[in-house]
Amino acid sequence: MQEMLQVVDLWVSVEGKQVLKGVDFSMGYGDVYVLFGPNGAGKTSFMMSLMGFPKYKVEQGKIYFKGEDITNKDIYERAKLGIGLSFQRPPTVEGVSLERLIKLLSKNNGISDEEVERILESLKIKDHVKRYINDGFSGGEMKRSEILQLMLQKPEFVLIDEPESGVDMENISLVGHAINHLLGKDKVRSPKRSALIITHTGYILDFVNADKGYIFINGRIICTGNPRDMLNEIKRNGYKGCQICQ
Numbered sequence: 001m002q003e004m005l006q007v008v009d010l011w012v013s014v015e016g017k018q019v020l021k022g023v024d025f026s027m028g029y030g031d032v033y034v035l036f037g038p039n040g041a042g043k044t045s046f047m048m049s050l051m052g053f054p055k056y057k058v059e060q061g062k063i064y065f066k067g068e069d070i071t072n073k074d075i076y077e078r079a080k081l082g083i084g085l086s087f088q089r090p091p092t093v094e095g096v097s098l099e100r101l102i103k104l105l106s107k108n109n110g111i112s113d114e115e116v117e118r119i120l121e122s123l124k125i126k127d128h129v130k131r132y133i134n135d136g137f138s139g140g141e142m143k144r145s146e147i148l149q150l151m152l153q154k155p156e157f158v159l160i161d162e163p164e165s166g167v168d169m170e171n172i173s174l175v176g177h178a179i180n181h182l183l184g185k186d187k188v189r190s191p192k193r194s195a196l197i198i199t200h201t202g203y204i205l206d207f208v209n210a211d212k213g214y215i216f217i218n219g220r221i222i223c224t225g226n227p228r229d230m231l232n233e234i235k236r237n238g239y240k241g242c243q244i245c246q
């Protein structure tokens, strides 16, 4: 079967800095992969490039999604094709309430009011909907708001940048279960979504069953393997071994 995502020899720069240096990567339908790597390795840049943020200039290489060349498509076209992203540090959107965005997304994606209620309850974010998006939200509240938006968009392929960053232990469980639900991994028969998740701590692996792990160093993928084994090795020895291997 054709891959859902295929990245071929991708070179990207941002503000003149080379952030990706020849990335080859592919994912099948329903795959869940995690990205590890030290600070500044290029993980977020990779996600931003897949989503099509204009700051991230593709200098060489190709990105194919569901067989279509999306390398030169803008964010909106990619979102329409089924790619969604949850930011590491989501921006505040002054003047737009979370409630307004919820109404827009649920209407566009045919989600009933009852279903919206259920999602708001499960993410414990009901009390925040009158506020501007992310305005003064705590770290955990921002992540829950991000996951809420993904649950209303239902993208086929989800990019999740550090879902546990700034989130307390209790809320990591809540966010983890919500992501699992979003990916359809908690159901026997349902369309399974694919996801690429950046994690430093690996807490998310306690909730989401990831198929593969990848290590990014200095703009390149240098290793792939079982995500739990990789995490244990990183916890024991950091990225020292990877640097030697590289």
Ligand SMILES: Nc1ncnc2c1ncn2[C@@H]1O[C@H](COP(=O)(O)OP(=O)(O)OP(=O)(O)O)[C@@H](O)[C@H]1O
Pocket: 014, 015, 017, 019, 037, 038, 039, 040, 041, 042, 043, 044, 045, 046, 055, 088
């Ligand atoms: N807008 C920008 N202008 C200049 N340099 C940038 C910009 N965005 C990212 N970079 C640089 O690109 C490199 C890769 O950053 P990126 O955020 O992709 O790394 P990361 O692996 O996600 O790191 P972290 O784990 O710390 O989030 C870093 O050196 C960063 O400073």
